[in-house]
Amino acid sequence: MSWLINTALKIRSWGRVAFCALAALCLGAVAFAQLGELRPPTNAVAGNSASIAIEGGGNATFYLIGPGSTMKREIKLGQDVTLQPQETQAAGRYLAIVCADTCLSSYFFVAPGKPASIAFLVHPSRAPVGQNSIISGVAMPFDEFQNLILSPANVSFELAADGKSLGSHETPTHFGAAWFRSSSGRTAGTLQLTATINGVSMRRVVQQVASEPCNLRIKGQRNAKGVLVETDPVRDCAGNPVPDGTIVTFTAKDGDDTDTVDAPVKKGVARAQMIANGAVVISAASGVVMGNELHIAGGQ
């Protein structure tokens, strides 16, 4: 009899537990139903407004965690959340979180906008003429918010000197970067390099300078102190005058004595006063170029 009563009580308490569990499940289901699906934008572009659809009903807190901003906003479920243009300026991955009793999340990507500027790096700033593959440049397109544009775009590299086009070269960007190499021209002066992407241009200038001296020629005359020696105008092999400051080394051999003078080119010509009393042989060199030898007799 007592066993029967105990069993009946147990069944009753188990029934209560089951009822409570069922009620909790129902409440949970009601809470879950309030916070429905989160649908982020599929083609969001930097600096454009976008909207996120959130199903459900009631109040919730909306969070947006992006590469350049974090937002927290109280919202009503069932209404779209509009993202303002200034909230999506940084391209990248955005995480949207909605919290009511529980939290739901979803992520989406914001793509960069149209090209607005180009980072154009050119090397070197001064290049000797007639050198192979000495000039190089890298172009990277950015949108107005400084997001790197990763989708392929054709970059046109143009070279010009004295207003005359020397040629152009088109290459597509690969993951946001395009590059070129070029030889320097034959004439000293400025070389303009322009990178253009979808109508957006950026210009850089390379100063082409004379290359190494070529055909160094010297002449001299005896004076009271010894021999005054000077070069003809020093030019490179393309005929460009070498820049002032280029060093020419004069060497005078007077028997066993040697006198050496390093003289900088000034206004295209290098000059040196050599000390020599007797017969002397004077030579000149600049870089890897040797000039002619000058034989001057003693006392002449």
Add this chain to the structure above:
Amino acid sequence: MRKISKLTRFRRAALLIAAALLAASFTFAADAAPEVQLNTSKAAPRAMESLTERAILRDYKFAWYNLGLAMESNSTAPLNALFVGSANKWLHDAVDSQRRNGLSSRYLNQTHKVDAVFYSPEGDVLELHDTAGYDLKVLDGSKMIHNEHVTVYYVVLMTPGADRWVVRDIQAVPQF
């Protein structure tokens, strides 16, 4: 005699606590340090010198460690001198807006598989593709509102600074 024994016990306890704290700090450091693998075999048009490779690895790892620190502590100080240009601006804005909204994020158990895909002819720009994995936790005050392990693909631009390589641009993309 009894007093000495108490003192010894106290010293032992203090030593044990100090050792435990030291061990905990090492464990924290080991957990917090991002694991970075760098592959430079695809770097073009310029091949990467081994010294540069080591510097990139060191500086990129340090940048991510400090990024995590900045996002967790809501302080922009760890970002200084490691991020420049738009990367610096975005991260400063992210930290500032997190702080304003009372949020913080944690980037835990970071792994980065990094490929150098573009190294400019003169060595002044480097583009990396980083397949990053980490546990991302977002907290509103002390309440955890998001916790998941994510894999994110980052395109990163680095340039040489005065004494290190700095991150100039960092952008997550759907895929490489």
